[in-house]
Amino acid sequence: MGIPKRQNHKNGVKIGLGELSLVEHALCPLDSRRSLSENLVHSNAYFYTDHNRHQRNAQVRVNAPLGLSASDEFYLWGLLALTCCQQKPTAELFATPHYCLRQLGCINQHGKRGGRQYRKFAESLERLSLVSYSNDAFYDPVRGEHRKVGFGFLSYSLPVNKRSSRAWKIAWDPIFFEFCMSGSQQFRFDLEVYRSLDCASRRLFLLLQKMFSKRLEEARFELRHLAVHVLGFSESLPTKTLMKKCKKTLARLVDSGIIKPSPQFITGKRGGNYRVRVERGAYFATRAEFRLSKDLTSSPLYEPLAAIGLEELAIRRFVRDFDPVLVQEWADITLAAMERKGKKFFRRSPQAYFVDNVQQAAQGNRTPPDWWQELRHSENREKRMGQPASPTPVGEIITQVLGGISGDEAKT
DNA sequence: TGGTTATCGTGAAGACGATG
DNA sequence: CATCGTCTTCACGATAACCA
Numbered sequence: 001m002g003i004p005k006r007q008n009h010k011n012g013v014k015i016g017l018g019e020l021s022l023v024e025h026a027l028c029p030l031d032s033r034r035s036l037s038e039n040l041v042h043s044n045a046y047f048y049t050d051h052n053r054h055q056r057n058a059q060v061r062v063n064a065p066l067g068l069s070a071s072d073e074f075y076l077w078g079l080l081a082l083t084c085c086q087q088k089p090t091a092e093l094f095a096t097p098h099y100c101l102r103q104l105g106c107i108n109q110h111g112k113r114g115g116r117q118y119r120k121f122a123e124s125l126e127r128l129s130l131v132s133y134s135n136d137a138f139y140d141p142v143r144g145e146h147r148k149v150g151f152g153f154l155s156y157s158l159p160v161n162k163r164s165s166r167a168w169k170i171a172w173d174p175i176f177f178e179f180c181m182s183g184s185q186q187f188r189f190d191l192e193v194y195r196s197l198d199c200a201s202r203r204l205f206l207l208l209q210k211m212f213s214k215r216l217e218e219a220r221f222e223l224r225h226l227a228v229h230v231l232g233f234s235e236s237l238p239t240k241t242l243m244k245k246c247k248k249t250l251a252r253l254v255d256s257g258i259i260k261p262s263p264q265f266i267t268g269k270r271g272g273n274y275r276v277r278v279e280r281g282a283y284f285a286t287r288a289e290f291r292l293s294k295d296l297t298s299s300p301l302y303e304p305l306a307a308i309g310l311e312e313l314a315i316r317r318f319v320r321d322f323d324p325v326l327v328q329e330w331a332d333i334t335l336a337a338m339e340r341k342g343k344k345f346f347r348r349s350p351q352a353y354f355v356d357n358v359q360q361a362a363q364g365n366r367t368p369p370d371w372w373q374e375l376r377h378s379e380n381r382e383k384r385m386g387q388p389a390s391p392t393p394v395g396e397i398i399t400q401v402l403g404g405i406s407g408d409e410a411k412t
Numbered sequence: 413t414g415g416t417t418a419t420c421g422t423g424a425a426g427a428c429g430a431t432g
Numbered sequence: 433c434a435t436c437g438t439c440t441t442c443a444c445g446a447t448a449a450c451c452a
Contacts, residue, residue, distance in 0.1 A: 033443080036423090115436080116426095116436080
């Protein structure tokens with residue numbers, strides 16, 4: 001077996017990681033005019049059966065100070081999967097945006113796509129980080145019961161300088177993360193299929209993925225509930241329109257093999273309501289397992305280490321043998337020093353500096369330098385200053401302030 | 413007249429190619 | 433590899449067209 005090249009061809013299915021209760025309902029309206037408004041409050045409800053087989057109602061509330069787009073869910077599920085597929089998963093993901101977007105299939109070396117993807121990503125991240133979610137009957141897979149919960153999704157910290165090759169840090173809310181990670185229940189799905197769908201179909205796909213992976217053969221819904229509360233269509237639309245929209249969504253899922261074709265998914269009124277019935281499609285027969293490749297470049301540590309100038313073999317060794325948190329930390333210190341202090345900072349080379357420090361730190365006899373701690377503090381301060389007042393796109397908050405610290409940060 | 417259906421406009425978002 | 437222009441799709445309120 002040779003040294004893996006920096007590549008990203010289609011070995012290994014890209015996966016997404018969902019969450020059982022969250023896919024029961026829409027997190028925001030599909031219509032961006034409504035969902036991307038500031039201080040969005042989205043109230044929703046869905047039904048579940050408790051352990052006595054009684055049907056109960058769960059009330060959901062999503063607060064999104066910067067709004068929330070239906071397409072943000074793609075990043076949420078994708079980043080969760082990236083986090084849990086690391087060699088030693090923790091609730092923190094250190095990765096460059098380039099790494100994330102490449103892993104998620106948003107950019108690749110053939111289809112040339114650029115700046116907009118990065119901006120969308122940063123904006124979504126900003127919106128997601130501010131969301132607070134509450135649910136009075138959230139299913140807790142660890143304890144096997146429904147609980148009242150309130151949590152956020154994630155926090156982030158990223159270099160102010162857009163050109164920086166230092167990794168972004170994404171930290172998941174501990175309670176949310178625990179729900180997502182809980183052992184055998186991990187909710188995985190094919191991210192490529194997900195991506196190929198429109199937002200409404202994506203939501204239904206996830207819900208069906210959840211239902212059909214339990215060996216269920218069919219799923220039933222009430223039309224209006226499905227359209228409004230699960231998919232996120234506007235409640236103000238007449239039932240007829242919703243039916244049309246649902247039919248379109250179902251047709252898409254048929255095309256992807258997620259549900260079986262049927263001449264009539266929606267059957268006539270019963271008790272004043274339309275019933276929707278779908279059957280499990282071929283997709284679930286063929287794609288039970290999703291795994292990420294163990295390719296070296298699929299480690300988020302790869303890019304920072306490569307940016308320091310380490311060889312493939314050395315990177316492999318660090319990824320395999322050292323605590324990823326430690327490696328990430330010293331990679332960040334080294335890159336920060338390269339960007340802000342220049343070459344003269346290093347007695348020999350950045351590589352030597354990094355290698356020596358990680359080894360010493362692993363022994364427990366070296367801690368991060370003070371200048372780096374201060375740098376981090378000042379970066380956090382700026383971020384806090386930049387955020388609540390104005391919804392400035394993340395990458396663009398202040399670069400001048402830091403200009404004074406170092407003269408040669410432009411060159412990387 | 414009342415109700416249904418078709419179409420337009422707007423802003424978000426994705427696909428894809430050209431270019432630097 | 434990043435960036436941008438352009439074309440298409442989507443949701444859905446508003447308006448117009450249609451029909452009994």
